[in-house]
Amino acid sequence: MADAPQKIQPRTLKGFRDILPELAIPRERLVVQACEVYRSFGFVPIDTPALEYLEILAGKGSDETDKQMYRFQDGGGRDVGMRFDLTIPFARFCAQHIGELGTPFKRYHIAHIWRAEKPQRGRYREFMQCDFDTIGTESLSSDVETLLVIHDLLLRLGFEGFRVRINNRKVLSGYLEEKGLRDRSVPVLRALDKLDKIGEEKVIAELEREAGMQTGDAQDFLRLTSVSGAPEEVLGEVANLMGDSALGQRGVEELRTVLTAARDAGVPDSRVALDLSIARGLDYYTGTIYETLLDDLPSIGSVCSGGRYDNLAELYTKQRLPGVGASLGLDRLLAAMEELKLLEARTSTASVLVPFFESERLGDYLAVCARLRREGIDVEFYPEPKKLGAQLKYADRRGFPLALIIGNDEWEQGQCQLKVLESGETVSVSLEGLASAIRDRL
Amino acid sequence: MADAPQKIQPRTLKGFRDILPELAIPRERLVVQACEVYRSFGFVPIDTPALEYLEILAGKGSDETDKQMYRFQDGGGRDVGMRFDLTIPFARFCAQHIGELGTPFKRYHIAHIWRAEKPQRGRYREFMQCDFDTIGTESLSSDVETLLVIHDLLLRLGFEGFRVRINNRKVLSGYLEEKGLRDRSVPVLRALDKLDKIGEEKVIAELEREAGMQTGDAQDFLRLTSVSGAPEEVLGEVANLMGDSALGQRGVEELRTVLTAARDAGVPDSRVALDLSIARGLDYYTGTIYETLLDDLPSIGSVCSGGRYDNLAELYTKQRLPGVGASLGLDRLLAAMEELKLLEARTSTASVLVPFFESERLGDYLAVCARLRREGIDVEFYPEPKKLGAQLKYADRRGFPLALIIGNDEWEQGQCQLKVLESGETVSVSLEGLASAIRDRL
Numbered sequence: 094m095a096d097a098p099q100k101i102q103p104r105t106l107k108g109f110r111d112i113l114p115e116l117a118i119p120r121e122r123l124v125v126q127a128c129e130v131y132r133s134f135g136f137v138p139i140d141t142p143a144l145e146y147l148e149i150l151a152g153k154g155s156d157e158t159d160k161q162m163y164r165f166q167d168g169g170g171r172d173v174g175m176r177f178d179l180t181i182p183f184a185r186f187c188a189q190h191i192g193e194l195g196t197p198f199k200r201y202h203i204a205h206i207w208r209a210e211k212p213q214r215g216r217y218r219e220f221m222q223c224d225f226d227t228i229g230t231e232s233l234s235s236d237v238e239t240l241l242v243i244h245d246l247l248l249r250l251g252f253e254g255f256r257v258r259i260n261n262r263k264v265l266s267g268y269l270e271e272k273g274l275r276d277r278s279v280p281v282l283r284a285l286d287k288l289d290k291i292g293e294e295k296v297i298a299e300l301e302r303e304a305g306m307q308t309g310d311a312q313d314f315l316r317l318t319s320v321s322g323a324p325e326e327v328l329g330e331v332a333n334l335m336g337d338s339a340l341g342q343r344g345v346e347e348l349r350t351v352l353t354a355a356r357d358a359g360v361p362d363s364r365v366a367l368d369l370s371i372a373r374g375l376d377y378y379t380g381t382i383y384e385t386l387l388d389d390l391p392s393i394g395s396v397c398s399g400g401r402y403d404n405l406a407e408l409y410t411k412q413r414l415p416g417v418g419a420s421l422g423l424d425r426l427l428a429a430m431e432e433l434k435l436l437e438a439r440t441s442t443a444s445v446l447v448p449f450f451e452s453e454r455l456g457d458y459l460a461v462c463a464r465l466r467r468e469g470i471d472v473e474f475y476p477e478p479k480k481l482g483a484q485l486k487y488a489d490r491r492g493f494p495l496a497l498i499i500g501n502d503e504w505e506q507g508q509c510q511l512k513v514l515e516s517g518e519t520v521s522v523s524l525e526g527l528a529s530a531i532r533d534r535l
Numbered sequence: 536m537a538d539a540p541q542k543i544q545p546r547t548l549k550g551f552r553d554i555l556p557e558l559a560i561p562r563e564r565l566v567v568q569a570c571e572v573y574r575s576f577g578f579v580p581i582d583t584p585a586l587e588y589l590e591i592l593a594g595k596g597s598d599e600t601d602k603q604m605y606r607f608q609d610g611g612g613r614d615v616g617m618r619f620d621l622t623i624p625f626a627r628f629c630a631q632h633i634g635e636l637g638t639p640f641k642r643y644h645i646a647h648i649w650r651a652e653k654p655q656r657g658r659y660r661e662f663m664q665c666d667f668d669t670i671g672t673e674s675l676s677s678d679v680e681t682l683l684v685i686h687d688l689l690l691r692l693g694f695e696g697f698r699v700r701i702n703n704r705k706v707l708s709g710y711l712e713e714k715g716l717r718d719r720s721v722p723v724l725r726a727l728d729k730l731d732k733i734g735e736e737k738v739i740a741e742l743e744r745e746a747g748m749q750t751g752d753a754q755d756f757l758r759l760t761s762v763s764g765a766p767e768e769v770l771g772e773v774a775n776l777m778g779d780s781a782l783g784q785r786g787v788e789e790l791r792t793v794l795t796a797a798r799d800a801g802v803p804d805s806r807v808a809l810d811l812s813i814a815r816g817l818d819y820y821t822g823t824i825y826e827t828l829l830d831d832l833p834s835i836g837s838v839c840s841g842g843r844y845d846n847l848a849e850l851y852t853k854q855r856l857p858g859v860g861a862s863l864g865l866d867r868l869l870a871a872m873e874e875l876k877l878l879e880a881r882t883s884t885a886s887v888l889v890p891f892f893e894s895e896r897l898g899d900y901l902a903v904c905a906r907l908r909r910e911g912i913d914v915e916f917y918p919e920p921k922k923l924g925a926q927l928k929y930a931d932r933r934g935f936p937l938a939l940i941i942g943n944d945e946w947e948q949g950q951c952q953l954k955v956l957e958s959g960e961t962v963s964v965s966l967e968g969l970a971s972a973i974r975d976r977l
Binding site for chain 1: 542544546556570578579584591605607613628635639642674677679680683801852883897898904905913914
């Protein structure tokens with residue numbers, strides 16, 4: 094006998110993973126729900142290619158994203174890269190199309206990105222990003238709306254306990270300006286961004302070392318960022334700390350406008366917090382900034398973050414495009430839902446399994462299933478006339494709520510047995526009244 | 536004055552494109568509708584990485600797909616490729632996970648694939664694929680179901696006039712077996728697959744040249760494939776032509792079973808055609824095969840094609856995995872809808888635009904919008920208090936059906952002006968009764 098040909102080992106690349114139904118089903122639901130929320134505010138979808146000219150991507154993020162980018166030469170000798178975020182492709186997109194699209198332009202983009210990060214538990218080299226932005230306006234109305242979208246997103250995805258923390262870069266910059274440290278804002282903000290992770294002492298050390306701050310100034314600065322209490326009081330106190338800095342005072346006013354309008358629009362105070370310590374390490378934010386923590390799992394970090402920027406696409410066009418937006422961490426949210434046991438174990442998409450056992454009745458079974466589908470009930474038909482036990486075991490394993498059993502006796506009487514799988518309860522139902530009997534049990 | 540830094544030319548790679556809202560909106564709708572249909576039959580979603588080890592992909596499609604594959608060495612020195620279809624990753628996926636998932640396993644997968652094809656009008660190097668398969672069963676029930684899914688998909692996506700053409704590889708192979716030409720099935724099927732494109736005469740020439748057929752046999756073969764008429768008659772005639780070939784007779788029986796059960800399940804005869812000329816060039820189909828043509832645009836080719844195969848994942852596992860499935864050509868359908876003028880020109884996702892003109896009323900406007908959203912109405916708020924004319928022009932350009940105008944007088948009276956943009960008709964509505972007034976006009 095000849096040797097069987099050698100099998101190729103089936104495996105995914107390091108840092109990559111398959112998404113099995115138990116994760117793909119809730120992920121698909123989250124995507125659909127997120128789209129519904131975006132659309133309810135008039136955001137429109139777009140898509141851009143996974144591959145871009147390298148010159149579009151390289152040197153546009155950080156040193157880190159540059160290093161982590163998948164890049165190669167294509168068959169035509171072009172240097173190309175796989176996108177590592179959705180912001181840079183969006184900037185390129187706007188530079189090309191904004192004339193045709195007009196402003197304001199509100200888009201969302203849900204797509205995969207790739208980063209060759211060092212693989213860690215829960216971190217992958219391919220993940221789904223879910224961004225939304227409003228481009229071409231400086232109106233604070235869009236800053237408020239960004240907060241409303243984040244709020245509605247979290248609610249729609251099934252979270253009740255969460256808090257959107259907001260800050261304004263102008264407050265931080267104004268304070269530094271007031272202290273004559275304006276030119277050191279980059280290292281200052283980078284240090285501040287680590288506060289949650291490394292603690293006050295180390296941040297002060299970094300402020301001294303990297304931003305050349307005096308110890309006293311560094312401590313004062315951290316005091317500013319830790320002012321807390323009811324928003325009105327915090328804003329008053331912070332306004333005092335801003336002194337003569339016009340920039341800082343403007344930041345305070347912007348925060349006040351955003352907080353007031355969000356409250357008017359129905360966002361409960363418990364879900365918004367003014368937090369002067371959040372900085373969002375990236376340098377390009379210039380106004381409102383957002384982070385979102387889950388009450389039950391703050392350790393997972395921010396699940397929706399973003400901010401306002403002055404000019405999105407300056408590398409690609411002379412047209413100035415201010416905007417504001419945020420990014421929903423879909424994979425992080427899914428991981429949180431898994432940890433919080435919010436994901437159903439069910440891996441069926443249909444609610445009803447119809448076992449197949451009278452093999453000469455194939456057309457009849459399929460006709461019943463088709464009729465139920467037309468009534469809006471999702472039905473899976475088991476493809477083989479196996480023993481009933483094996484088919485019900487399949488239904489149990491996938492977590493079907495109901496099974497619909499029709500044998501020859503039932504076919505002759507126009508009846509069927511509707512079985513609730515969790516309780517084992519079985520009722521006899523006429524084929525006519527089937528749809529409503531099923532709906533009553535879902 | 537210093538020179539402004541040189542701008543990078545914003546452009547996409549040759550053969551790639553951005554998806555603007557006018558296309559992204561209907562594409563998103565098609566994807567959601569397709570998912571609903573798949574789920575209504577109990578198919579479950581999965582996802583696999585865009586990148587695979589090169590050895591998983593290379594040499595698994597055709598010479599052409601090998602040549603068109605984007606491949607490179609990653610930072611860790613691994614040879615990797617970007618997937619060029621969803622079938623090979625699915626085979627690899629099943630080899631890895633089917634033990635855990637169990638059979639039958641019904642999955643759908645909607646994802647991008649990449650092929651460095653020669654760019655042509657309407658052909659891109661990145662496109663969205665939309666596959667569904669039932670794995671781990673040889674039951675013809677799944678062949679019928681595949682036909683039902685194709686039928687429901689097209690209906691759900693808004694097509695009334697279409698026809699699923701079905702054939703069975705066993706009929707073609709049985710006939711060749713009967714004629715002593717079984718070993719030449721590959722070149723024969725390849726030639727047959729070109730019938731629509733190059734015509735009878737050239738196919739006969741190719742059958743002679745590539746498959747070594749006698750002219751008479753080639754003509755007989757084409758006669759078989761052109762038998763037409765009511766399914767029962769065609770099947771009878773074809774059964775005769777099969778002679779003693781057990782394989783051929785089994786093919787006829789399978790076609791009969793599929794056609795009969797599909798009719799029982801409610802698929803109208805007008806939407807299914809037995810067509811012995813379809814071959815689906817690929818070699819791996821072994822039973823039922825499917826193609827789908829749009830009545831109004833047959834020239835665009837098949838929009839949903841597939842078939843039954845004996846063993847999905849033999850390159851990666853010893854476990855035999857028979858199955859049946861098909862692939863929905865989402866981008867081709869979108870192009871068809873564009874050509875048939877089935878796409879709305881509208882590029883807004885919300886139904887109502889709320890112009891902003893009393894700037895001190897920001898919170899009030901946002902509160903009205905939030906209330907409407909809670910009632911299920913999608914509302915976009917214009918972010919800047921510009922002149923009404925400019926805001927209504929924006930609404931017109933995006934194709935909003937309605938605008939909701941609230942000025943200071945209206946605020947004071949608890950009223951608003953609801954404007955139907957196409958007709959220009961404006962009615963005065965109380966803020967209380969707003970949601971139903973809007974619903975009446977959508």
